Amino acid sequence: MPVEQGSSEGVSLDNPIILPQITTAEFDELLSFLYHQWTPPPDRTERLVALLRLGNLYQIDDAKEFAITSLSTHPTVHPSLRLQLSREYSLDDWLAPAFTRLMVLPLASLSEEDVNRLGLFAYSVLAKAKETVEAHRKSVAQSFPIVHLPYRHPNCYKSWKSTWFVNPSLGSTLELRDIIYRWTEVGQILLHFPWTSWHDAMSRVAGAEMAGVCESCKPRYAHEVGEQAKSLPASLSHSPTGVLMGDDSSTLVDLLRSSEAARNSGALDDKQTPSYLSHLASLPLKELLAEPTKLSSEAAVLTTSLTQLCLNEYPTFLSLHDTSSVLSTSFDSISDSLDTLLSSIPAIENEARDFASGTKQIQEERRKANVVLEQQEKLIDILEIPRLVDTCVRNGYYQEALDLSSHTKLLLRRFPDIPMIHDVALETEQGVRLMNIQLLSSLREPLKLPALFKAVNFLRRMKVFEEEELALIFLTSRYAYVTGLLGSVEGERHDPTKYLRRYIDIWREGIFDIATQFRTIFIEASDEEVPFTLERLFSLSMHNALDSLLKTCEGVLPRIDDPTSLTSILTQLSYCSSSFSRIGMDFRPLLAPLFENAVIHIISTSVQDATARLTSQIAEAGKLRKQPSSWLLSEGAQVRRDIPANSSAHAPPAHVTTYPPLAHYLNALITTLNNVRLLAPTSILEELLDIFDKSLAECAQSFVEYSKIIVSGDPSEGRRSTDGKGQEREEEILFCAGRVYIRSIVPFVREGLVVRVYEASVAEVDAVCGSSKLVRRTLDEWDEWMQSHLNLDL
Numbered sequence: 039m040p041v042e043q044g045s046s047e048g049v050s051l052d053n054p055i056i057l058p059q060i061t062t063a064e065f066d067e068l069l070s071f072l073y074h075q076w077t078p079p080p081d082r083t084e085r086l087v088a089l090l091r092l093g094n095l096y097q098i099d100d101a102k103e104f105a106i107t108s109l110s111t112h113p114t115v116h117p118s119l120r121l122q123l124s125r126e127y128s129l130d131d132w133l134a135p136a137f138t139r140l141m142v143l144p145l146a147s148l149s150e151e152d153v154n155r156l157g158l159f160a161y162s163v164l165a166k167a168k169e170t171v172e173a174h175r176k177s178v179a180q181s182f183p184i185v186h187l188p189y190r191h192p193n194c195y196k197s198w199k200s201t202w203f204v205n206p207s208l209g210s211t212l213e214l215r216d217i218i219y220r221w222t223e224v225g226q227i228l229l230h231f232p233w234t235s236w237h238d239a240m241s242r243v244a245g246a247e248m249a250g251v252c253e254s255c256k257p258r259y260a261h262e263v264g265e266q267a268k269s270l271p272a273s274l275s276h277s278p279t280g281v282l283m284g285d286d287s288s289t290l291v292d293l294l295r296s297s298e299a300a301r302n303s304g305a306l307d308d309k310q311t312p313s314y315l316s317h318l319a320s321l322p323l324k325e326l327l328a329e330p331t332k333l334s335s336e337a338a339v340l341t342t343s344l345t346q347l348c349l350n351e352y353p354t355f356l357s358l359h360d361t362s363s364v365l366s367t368s369f370d371s372i373s374d375s376l377d378t379l380l381s382s383i384p385a386i387e388n389e390a391r392d393f394a395s396g397t398k399q400i401q402e403e404r405r406k407a408n409v410v411l412e413q414q415e416k417l418i419d420i421l422e423i424p425r426l427v428d429t430c431v432r433n434g435y436y437q438e439a440l441d442l443s444s445h446t447k448l449l450l451r452r453f454p455d456i457p458m459i460h461d462v463a464l465e466t467e468q469g470v471r472l473m474n475i476q477l478l479s480s481l482r483e484p485l486k487l488p489a490l491f492k493a494v495n496f497l498r499r500m501k502v503f504e505e506e507e508l509a510l511i512f513l514t515s516r517y518a519y520v521t522g523l524l525g526s527v528e529g530e531r532h533d534p535t536k537y538l539r540r541y542i543d544i545w546r547e548g549i550f551d552i553a554t555q556f557r558t559i560f561i562e563a564s565d566e567e568v569p570f571t572l573e574r575l576f577s578l579s580m581h582n583a584l585d586s587l588l589k590t591c592e593g594v595l596p597r598i599d600d601p602t603s604l605t606s607i608l609t610q611l612s613y614c615s616s617s618f619s620r621i622g623m624d625f626r627p628l629l630a631p632l633f634e635n636a637v638i639h640i641i642s643t644s645v646q647d648a649t650a651r652l653t654s655q656i657a658e659a660g661k662l663r664k665q666p667s668s669w670l671l672s673e674g675a676q677v678r679r680d681i682p683a684n685s686s687a688h689a690p691p692a693h694v695t696t697y698p699p700l701a702h703y704l705n706a707l708i709t710t711l712n713n714v715r716l717l718a719p720t721s722i723l724e725e726l727l728d729i730f731d732k733s734l735a736e737c738a739q740s741f742v743e744y745s746k747i748i749v750s751g752d753p754s755e756g757r758r759s760t761d762g763k764g765q766e767r768e769e770e771i772l773f774c775a776g777r778v779y780i781r782s783i784v785p786f787v788r789e790g791l792v793v794r795v796y797e798a799s800v801a802e803v804d805a806v807c808g809s810s811k812l813v814r815r816t817l818d819e820w821d822e823w824m825q826s827h828l829n830l831d832l
Contacts, residue, residue, distance in 0.1 A: 063088070118151075121140065141164070423466055428468075436477070439469065474500060482516075509556070512559070513576070520548030524545060535607070538598070539606075542614060556576055645729050648706030649733040652740070663748070670699060676696075677767075690786060711795060738817060742820045
């Protein structure tokens with residue numbers, strides 16, 4: 039609502055707008071009506087009065103009409119309230135019924151609130167009206183209706199008169215002049231019966247008991263009373279309220295017309311008579327006595343004026359007489375001309391027939407042209423149908439386009455012989471084909487289920503494809519859309535982890551949407567039994583989509599060298615499979631081979647790298663004939679033949695740090711084992727153990743070759759070189775390093791994989807694993823060589 043400039047009302051809840059003319063309860067009732075708060079009928083009177091008041095104040099027509107309609111039929115609205123509302127809101131239809139009801143009610147029954155509603159003026163009018171009606175009833179009760187019958191029996195008439203004034207139980211012995219007016223049966227009817235009009239009262243009187251009246255006179259008296267009741271003045275025949283509010287002049291006119299002189303003269307038939315008589319009825323007695331003199335003087339003045347007019351305007355009257363004579367002569371001439379015209383009409387009719395036959399073809403063409411002109415708007419509507427269809431299709435109003443197409447087909451069936459209809463139908467069909475193309479294209483767009491459902495329903499209504507064909511088109515289109523989304527991440531193939539994660543997310547969302555959309559649109563929406571073809575199509579499409587995912591994983595997983603990323607991808611795929619299990623497509627069993635191969639690839643690569651580093655170091659030392667102390671032993675370390683016990687079963691042996699190349703190799707293998715712990719499929723234990731055993735055997739074989747070079751100087755010679763104490767120390771280092779490798783590194787690595795990662799038994803695994811024999815054979819060869827050349831037992 040508008041607020042005065044500078045006023046702070048209405049800016050916050052603490053300072054609302056004040057409406058001084060309206061109470062809170064009234065405004066609440068208006069809000070409950072405006073916001074359709076339903077209440078059981080009948081509504082409270084206070085609510086309806088509030089709606090009427092505020093509806094009238096704010097010009098809310100709905101509220102005002104609702105209040106007026108409800109109050110009109112409300113059973114508990116007091117007539118004083120109806121009268122007050124009719125006066126305040128100009129409800130004229132309520133005024134007479136409300137006042138009539140108040141006339142019936144005793145004044146003592148009106149409460150102080152009712153009197154306040156009426157006001158002093160209305161209350162005084164009501165009191166005067168009730169007093170007038172009461173006096174009128176009493177006067178009527180004393181009036182005897184004179185019955186004018188051509189033949190009446192004196193005794194019957196006397197009995198009829200006695201019936202009117204005297205109760206029949208008093209007998210007929212009383213003389214008429216000695217009768218004292220008393221309350222009789224008729225008086226009771228007139229004074230106490232709740233009659234609604236004077237006619238009603240007179241009719242009931244006519245039906246009263248008539249003692250002493252013969253059977254032949256009784257219907258005559260009854261008929262005469264009824265006729266007199268019908269001919270009574272209007273002011274006496276209305277209800278009490280009509281007597282109060284009626285026109286006294288009408289009553290006076292009716293009384294005057296009942297006289298024989300007035301009926302013969304017809305002087306009272308003038309429309310101004312009632313108004314003049316009303317004026318007479320309102321004059322005081324003095325002015326009424328002076329009225330005849332006033333009328334006589336006015337009549338004399340009018341007569342004098344009329345005479346003067348004739349004297350002053352006599353030329354006009356003479357001119358009027360001449361004009362009338364000329365007009366009469368003209369009428370005679372016109373009559374002769376009409377006779378001539380009538381005699382020539384037959385010839386004119388013949389000419390008209392000849393003209394009509396000669397212009398028949400022209401009239402037919404004009405008729406056709408007129409028909410075309412009359413139907414121009416309809417023809418234009420038909421010709422604009424193709425353009426409207428094209429516009430609707432291009433703007434996405436497919437429902438309207440189909441309605442127009444159906445209308446065109448109906449026209450074609452009704453008018454198959456009209457070329458224009460055929461042309462319109464062909465052009466409309468082109469628009470429908472464009473619509474078909476657009477709907478098929480929309481299936482390849484990023485639409486949600488409601489839009490896709492709508493598009494498929496439109497395609498169904500077009501009846502271009504069978505249900506199976508439409509289902510295949512839907513699956514193909516949606517899969518093409520998902521394929522496009524998957525192709526958008528091809529630029530991230532350089533990072534296989536990120537690429538595969540995004541690929542899985544897009545595939546999961548896209549394929550799951552396809553599955554739910556297909557089932558909702560084609561399977562669940564069908565009331566009939568779902569054809570096997572649809573189920574087969576759905577199954578094949580899901581298998582095809584799953585094959586694409588598995589092939590992608592198979593190609594990308596080997597490129598991931600981080601076991602942590604591999605674990606997160608497996609978790610992501612597991613969640614994806616769990617979500618697809620709701621539609622019967624749990625593919626978790628198919629993931630195991632992919633990740634087993636990926637784990638084997640990662641472990642094999644890591645172990646091969648560690649093996650390659652150690653064997654390359656050993657090969658380089660042998661090629662350059664480096665002494666073990668120069669590269670195998672850490673600086674300042676002491677060589678110990680005994681191997682100290684390991685402080686922890688899970689920690690690597692600390693004495694390996696004496697030989698850095700072996701320590702680096704062991705650290706690489708331990709890192710690989712830690713990676714295996716994150717994702718360790720039990721089915722590949724033997725393969726992993728074979729990888730580690732081959733690495734251990736290869737490194738041991740390289741160590742043996744290096745030892746042969748250092749000890750004999752020539753790997754082809756089998757004899758020991760003697761270079762003094764230095765040579766003995768180098769051989770000692772070789773011996774101790776080989777002892778650490780065989781007694782510490784090899785058992786720790788194999789137990790770390792079998793026991794600590796897989797929690798299995800080394801003996802049981804060796805029983806079924808062939809790689810353990812390779813390790814044992816290599817170690818035995820090394821031990822045999824040591825005994826034969828160094829006379830040492832590992």
